[in-house]
Each structure stands twice: as structure tokens, then as C-alpha cells.
Amino acid sequence: MYQFSGKLKILAIALMILGALGTVASFMSAPKTLEDAKEILAKQNAHHGEHEAADSHGEEKAHAEEVKTEAHAKVEKHAAEAHGADSTAVHTEEHKADSTNVHAVDTAHTEKRTEKHVAVTVAHNDTIKAHADNHEEEHAIHAFHQMQNRPWAAFFVALMFFLGVTLLVLAFYAIQRVAQAGWSVVLFRVMEAITANLHYVSVIMLVFLILTFMHMNHLFPWMNEGVFDPQSPNYDPVVDGKKWFLNTPGWLIRSIFYLTVWNVYRFVIRKGSIAQENGDLKLHKRNYNISVVFLFLFLITESMMSWDWIMGIDPHWFSTLFGWYVLATFLVSALTVIAFVTIYLRAKGHLPFVNDSHIHDLAKYMFGFSVFWTYLWFAQFMLIWYADIPEETTYFLLRFNEYKVPFLAMVVMNFIFPILLLINSDFKSVPWFVTIGGVVILAGHYLDLFVMIMPGTVGAQYGFGIGEISGILFFLGLFIYATFSAFAKANPLAKGNPFLHESETHHYYNIEHRGEDSNH
């Protein structure tokens, strides 16, 4: 049996404390009042001024981009007239949303075209100057809400990342059972240990969801007051049309349902897996049947989870393959995490039956699903880029303008780097190559989730600071604690599985097994 070492336990707890403190600090440092926010903005503008002094359009440019992001934060909503009058361009409408609050509707109509130009070509300083005063005030309110969102969003990205990764480890484990895979049985206990994290993150997620339900944050613009009320200045007819799905009670009930399904399966299958150690094939069949049912429910809940928890942040935007795309992101990361924990435990001598071929297989999956992620990412991006329908394009326009570095770095980290590193069959069985590839893959997919969530919640007020790092550290500590304490609670080898022998002697013909014979 494995012993959860004291050093690792201290590390995990230290990470959690550090992360918790940092998260609290980031909540404390978020601006409390509008005046604080204005002060921060003034500092930002001074900073911008130094860089863009030579550029006469500098300020207008920055401003126009701000305005674009505002559409997503949805603090102000479009007027109903604005929507009905013009169906050509959503960013025209969204753009106009800023002016409708201060201007009469008819003037907004006449200015519509010019504003559209601003959004696309970013240059018409005359129109913008006309609104300068009002914009400034609105901009400040806007940025204030985004700044208030930031600690929440930072925590949410980390929470969602670790929840998703843990969930996909569970799904991969279920797939291995249903596919009756012969190679992976020796890794079952590693996967089960990782999924122990699911209970912990689910509880935190539940608390987070309830706090969101209680309007403690503004992450989901469709939850704002008055969005469904035609009399309110916040009324949003587009979102109102989605009320049958996007309403807080339904949202919370669905969310609890997803979490329940996943946690119940994890609980039942872990028990079943340990019970199976007596070699009873009836139990094996039972575990198989439960996994089949889970996979069916998983695919439904996973898609809906991605709509509810991620796509809901941009309620004006929708994408059909979003659920798959989120799945791909978490699946690559999940395989990487399995590989990491396996490599660590094997290096410590706790998995003598895991050989280089198992590592090779995991690396193959990491490679294959990296390509799969790229395929879905590109399929989503390219279809929207190609057709360029404004209501869809705003999503990427915002990301490309405000999040250019993370948006492009993600493609390099999640596709080009792993494909070049892991294409070689020999490299895939060398633990430190897999580790290097894995670190970049995990960072890249964190970034992917970051780019999914941040633009709609904090817009241009994003950054990578104490809040973001603390979120990661906290959940990393929790992950280490949950995984290794669960691994210590059961036999590291899933005995009684009819495929165990096949797995122990698993050998991929093409690779050299290096220096592992001494372990056998």
C-alpha cells in the first residue's frame, strides 16, 4: 500500500493556504466604489499615454475597443428599439447600447452607421468625441464592474479547470471500462485516485453556484436585474428570448443535477472497483453496466454544463460545437494529468507494474487529443471567421483584439508544441519528454479556459496576477491532497479485473523499454 508522505501533505496544505490567502487578498484589493475604479482607470490611462503619445488616435482606439468589450459585460442592455430597428450587425447594436442610455433613440439611429465603422475600423474620432463625456462616465461604471468581477472570474477559471479535468479523468476511466481496454487496468487506481478530487471541487462549485445564484457576483450578465423586464433600462430582448433556458432556478437545478450525476457515479464505481478485488466477474459486469449508463449521462451533462457555466457568460453568442470543444480541452488535460500522476508514482516506485508502454499509450492519447482539440478549436473559429456573421463574430473580435497574446499563444502551446514533441514514437516513452509536453499542454489549456471565460466577465480589465495564480495554487493543493490521500486508501493494483494480466504484460512492439527491468 502507498503511504501519503508527510512532505507531500505539507506541500498540498501549504498550496491550499497560500491559494486561499491570495484569493482573499484579490477580493480585498478589488475596487469597492466607483471612485476607486476611476482612480485605477486614470492610472491606466496615464500609462497608456506614455506609450501612445505619438499616435493621435491612441485614445480613441483604446476607447473604441473598450466600448466593444462593454457589449459583453452587459451592464447596460440594449433598448428594445435598437434591436428591432436594425438586424444587420450585432456589434452595431451592442455598440449602440452604450449610447442609448444617454441619447435619445432617434439620434442613436442616425449614428448607428458611423458607430459601426468605429467598431470595425477603429478610427472615427469625431463621433467618439461627441460622446466623450458620457462615455467616460459609462466607461468608468463599466470598468468598475469588470474590476469587481475579476477576483470572482480568476477563482472561477481555476475552479472550472480542475473540475473539468477531474471530470474528464472520470469519463476516460469509464471509457476504459466500457471499451474493455486491456492496457489500462494497471492505471485504474491512479485514475480513481485523481477522481477523488471531484467530490471536493464539486462542493466548492456548488457553493460558488449558490453564491452566483444569490447575485454575489456579475459573472453571468443574463442574471442581471431587469434583463427580462421590458420596462427596465436593462431590458435585453435577445436574452429575454432565451428565458426558457437561461433563468436562475432552472440553471441552478440543472447545475446540481450535473454535479449529482458525476459524484454518484464516482462514488459507486470506486466502491464497485474495490469490491471487484475478490475477482467476481458479476461485479465486473455490473461496473461495466454502470459505466455505460454514466457515459450516456455524461455526454449530455457535459454539453449542458458547458452551455450553462461557460457559454452563458456570453448570452448573445452561441456555438453548436461548444460542448465538444470544452470536452476536448478537458480531455487532453485529463490525460496529461493521468500521465503526470503515473510518472510521479512510478518514479517513486509505487507502480512497479507500469512499464514504458503504458506511458507511451498515455502520450499517444495526449498527442491525439491535442490534435482533436485543435480541430475543434479551428472548426469553431474558421466557420465563424469565414461567414463573418456579426452576431457570431463579436465573440472572436473581442478575443482577437483584447486577448491577442493568450489567444495565439494557446494555439502554439496546445497544438504546435505537442505535435512536434510527441510525434516521435521514442520520445513518447521517455517520462521527461512527456512531462515537458504535459506542462505546456496544461498551461495551454488553462489559457484556453481563461480566454473562454475572461473576455465576457472582466473584458479589458484582465491580467494574470495574485487572484489568478492563487486560484491555481489553491486547487492544485486540493488536487494533490485529494489524489494522493485517495491513492493511499486502496491497493495500487486493481486486482480481480479479468484484463489485469493483459495489462501487466502490455507491450507496444515499437519502443525500447529503458531500465525498467530492475523493477520487475
Add this chain to the structure above:
Amino acid sequence: MSTSKVIHAFYNDDDILMDAVKKIKGEHHHIEEVFCPFPVHGLDKALGLAPTRLAITAFFYGITGLCFAIWMTNYMMIQDWPQDIGGKPNFSWFANMPAFVPIMFELTVFFAAHLMVITFYMRSRIWPFKEAENPDPRTTDDHFLMEIPVNGNEEELKALLETTGAVEINIVDKH
């Protein structure tokens, strides 16, 4: 022309064949060729054959295809006749890059696959109307054949092969 003698040892089971190959290699005899009706896993390792480099060639063929696709799209769509087609940006290749990715992908795969297959044909000397080099038709059905050159140690070799479970041992003159 000098004629050289070879021994053809027949086996009817791949496990017995593998053991025989290991034994003969252990006795430091050179095995010229092994004919099998189907791939026998591990035979190349037992014979000490060098690993194939076909995958490496495929990688470079793929890069060639990618470069070709980039050159072609850039020349046709950006350099030669940059028309406005449905408002797609053609100021530079990068501005319109997403539209070219499907072609880049397909040509990469096309080059990698086809050129690798052709390389395989050339290196294995396979082509239509090529005369089959099969020493015995049974090796395409249910027999395995090991060919060992004889260098004056005929009796010794024969005795050794008989201990490995060969079902038939022939000495053949080879031109």
C-alpha cells in the same frame, strides 16, 4: 557464373519459426531471408533487422506538402490575381490564412501518404508485372520458409535445422 547453395527450411508454425530463428542466430549463422504468409510479430527484432525509417520520410514529405500548399495559395490567391471574393481579405497571406488551412492540411496528408507509399514500393521493389520472388508457393498459404546460405557447412547446418522443428529441409542451387 558461380552457383551458390542455400538451405530452405520449412516450418508450419510461427512460434516454432521464432524459436528457430533465435537458435540459428544464437549459433551465428547468417539468415538470408524468411518468407511468411502473414506478419509475425517480433520477427524483425529476432532477425536483428534495422528499424524502418519510412515514418521519418513521411514526416518530411508532409512538410513538403505543407510548403507546397502555402506557396500555391500565396501565389494564386495573393500574388498573381488578388481578387475580392466575397470580402475575404487578400492583402496578405496571413490575413486570409484560415481559408487556406483545409488545403494546407489535405496537401500535407496527400504528400505524406502518397510519397511514403511510393517510397515503400521503391525500397521493397514492388511494381506491376514484377516477377514474384517466391521460392515455394506454400509460403503464401500455411508454411514459413527460412533461407540460409551454405558455405561448406552443409551437414552441420542440416543437423542444426532438424533440431529446431523444421518439417522439411531442402538444399537448393541458387543462381
